[in-house]
Amino acid sequence: MSQAEGVLRRPRPLWSLGLLRSEITMTFRRWRTLALLAVLAGVPVLVGIAVKIETGDGGPGGGGGQGGPAFISQVTHNGLFLVFTSLAVTLPFFLPMSIGVIAGDSLAGEAHGGTLRYLLVAPAGRTRLLLVKYATTLTFCLVATLVVALSALVTGALLFPLGEVTLLSGTSISFGEGLLRALAIAVVVALSLIGVAAVGLFISALTSSGIAAMATTVGLLITVQILDTIPQLSAVQPYLFPHYWLSFADLLRDPVYWDQLQKNLGLQALYAAVFGSAAWARFTTRDITA
């Protein structure tokens, strides 16, 4: 150990970020993460091809998918609309499902493999580890959303013309500004996933089985999505995390309707606070025996 001692330096606060870097690198090198991203990248391609074939047959451009016919009908005129369409198609299920897999496995997977105990005696610190796991999940939210958006942009550019964007309110903006709005929408979609990521982290903190945590998170997501469509439950629906998800379309209006967007972000922040605290309370006191 002599050569190690020779360069012994005082610990610096920045060294703590090493774990975050290690976590992000490890997550994005995993075969499973890459498979999830590949599926997400494939969705816009499929949607693009389907639209192309459908319109090529001379059929009506609309219909299909709860993700907003308003976008789909525009795709043939402007490939940029494939970005909005693809985000609308993946947001209800594909995106949150992949977040559920990553978030659910984050702590439970380490507990299952036993590596959690070695991280904790390293000592990673329970709070720090929890923050690192959440930060990594949020990074995945952003990357996953951007993957969908980029794949859609490339597919749209290849299959359809690009040009001025006609907003939902009828006014037109330049393609450049359209791209900016697309980026803003991608960011809002990523932020919409904060809540489900916090729920997944909380579930992950409860159990020592990665599979169980993933399945529970995804199951919960499906249940909540169903509850959100039952009219008799309209009183609780504003508190369900997916309730305002599709409000991102309001960014395609001139002027932008902020009301629902703000409600969405507020709700996500509430979920992050509540489930983040619950995860912290559980994880910092839990016996790690696996």
Added chain:
Amino acid sequence: MPPVGAVRRPVAQPHDMGEPMPKQPATGPDGARPPARGSGPAGTPAPGPGVPSAGEWAIETRGLTKAYRGGQLAVDGLDLVVPRGSVFGFLGPNGSGKTTTIRMLMGLIDATAGSARVLGQPMPAAGRRVLPKVGALIEGPALYGFLSGRENLRRFDAADPDADPRSRDARVGHALERVGLGAAAGKKARAYSLGMKQRLGLAAALLRPRELLVLDEPTNGLDPQGMREIRALVRELAADGTTVFLSSHLLDEIEQVCTHAAVMARGRLITQGTVADLSSTVLGSRGPGRLTVTTPDPADAVRVLKEHGLTGLQITDDRVTGELPEADDGAGPPELADLNAALVHAGVRVRGFGTERATLEDVFVQLTGEGFDVAG
């Protein structure tokens, strides 16, 4: 247990390290708990932070107790003291609470009652300060199968906020060499054999210079060369001043490397002390020991030995065995050389002459019982 003051007395020289250790069982054979103690050594002068102090215990627990969900006590009122610089063997049958104790010491689980200090600081409260100085192998290795051996070590090192990222590569390489995994470092950990995984787990504990190593069955799954190397490594680390706390079922191994040992059974500490003291304590409780004489004249030998006070004499073929008498005035058993001379003087031809030494295995079996079944 000796009074607290004696336990806390600073240990000045390595050779007297074992001296303040309790020589008598900490809990009586009837399971009686030691009397509740007062507020503890309030007046003990605490050495300043960062001062390497020979006077501290590396590990010290008071009434440490753990009941898992379900209620049964896995560890019951443990008062353990591990001197700094010792190689401490932690023994006990399966399910006796060794791993549970280690988990509490490392802050992985909360104690139901009692307290623990590691390197002089309370655990788990001071985990952030203590654990960077502790290397641990707990209940076998756990690795990321999809990462290579080297990447696994980089990951665990990155989790230590006190580990310098600039020297990470060098330290990881050094740790890999130390456990003989240099050549297999690039292989995915999933493809490692049991012994290779165990070695990698050890490498993780050796990533930085440590003050304390806690090794739960470190030679599990290792080949004979691996075991020898681990023993050599433990001795080497101990020579550098690292305290090594290791649990094992291989009593030979403990006897070979450990200076101190403690024995657990059913969650209770039965005894602790230097290995030499443990052997002699148990030998003492059995009497001074058994003498074995090999001779072609067994009948004469029995007569002479009886005259010298030996009891329970038995003849099997050409071997005569008997219990040495208790010394009546504390002067110790009769001098063996005198006995031998007496035999020869009486015309008994002696081929072999000697006493049995208690091995740690005898001590262990005597203390924890012969039964094979795990306590429920």
